[in-house]
Amino acid sequence: MANDHDEFHQHAAELPDREVPPAEADQPVDLENVIARQVRAYRLASGLSVAEMAARVGISKAMLSKIENAQTSCSLTTLGRLATGLGVPVTALFRGVDAEREAVYVPAGHGARIVRRGSRVGHLYELLGALRGPHKRMEAVLVTLTESSEVFPLFQHPGTELIYMLEGVMIYGHGEASYTLRPGDSLQLDGEGSHGPQELVRVPIRFLSVTAYGDHPDPG
Template sequence: MTTDSESRDPAVVLPDREVEPGDGAAGPLELEAVIARQVRRYRVAAGLSVGDMATRVGISKAMLSKIENAQTSCSLTTLGRLAIGLNVPVTALFRGVDAEREAVFVPAGHGARIARRGSRVGHLYELLGALRGPHKRMEAVLVTLTESSEVFPLFQHPGTELLYMLEGEMLYGHGEASYTLRPGDALQLDGEGTHGPQELIEVPIRFLSVTAYGDHPPE
């Protein structure tokens, strides 16, 4: 008999249950189908038979067969065991459940021009699209410097920035260090450190600036 305290215990995990036809708990069996496909794919890639995998995970061969055929709904405990046995994160078993994701396509030459520090002294910034809300974890900008550009702005911002030179040559500073950047060169830096162009050696200069903000996107 289950006591009231046991029923309220958040650590109690529901057992695996059979999936009945018409059961809408996971949205037309989509979740079970995705887990089945991922478990089978990772198991085959690891070179494991159903029996070997069942032994490694600590479940019966029949149960693993049901999981791989989307005939059962896994408990969190079983999903955790499967992930450990396959040496993948638990989230890997759900890949494909939410297939539709936001994407932004910007044709060549159609990026929105934005105002940044340095805009008034000839620094042209072309935004190459940005996702919105919590998915805005990176920002890509095409920067162009010409004869009319002045070496002026110094930047500081959260996140990590990657610069990739496309054209021209410049001396770029970060903190106390300086780097000569030519086409094909890349510089990755901590955005919290002061950084910016120090000398425009050969213009026009074009480089791609990609800033990754991690789990804390800018407002």
């Protein structure tokens, strides 16, 4: 079974370059167009003409022209030669295939209100959007503290947290240390250490809390 697997990949690497039929040309395959753009961009960045690049790679000038115009489907062997000739990894020729990326837009004042340990004592937490799946490795929350926030719970959670002060003045504790934060001040801390507001010096207080997690986010 292992020999059959190796033989399959050997044959796949040796498959000849295939011209894209007219029917496919009417509906360009994204992969062919991405490779075409990348090869041309890297060639021009290297200051090479089509003829010079073709000679360096070991293919015909006509074949390179077809590749750069998305008129042929490259074999793995040809892709390897192109990458070597351009001095880039093979993966560089595929950049842009998955160009569709997720983004979350949150208009001012429309962040989702979420519940945290401080919610019961008057703290307001406004989630400023979150990506899904494997990209959910960061959480940004706008925190508002008012005079009704009399008890300050301590937090502990995985990841690294950045606090950026927007309004008011507060004394913020992390472990055994205390920091006076004013507008424009920032504090970056290890979330595993106990932390939280110690004293609200001037309210209302607003600050941005951005927590970066590892592969498995687990907000505290």
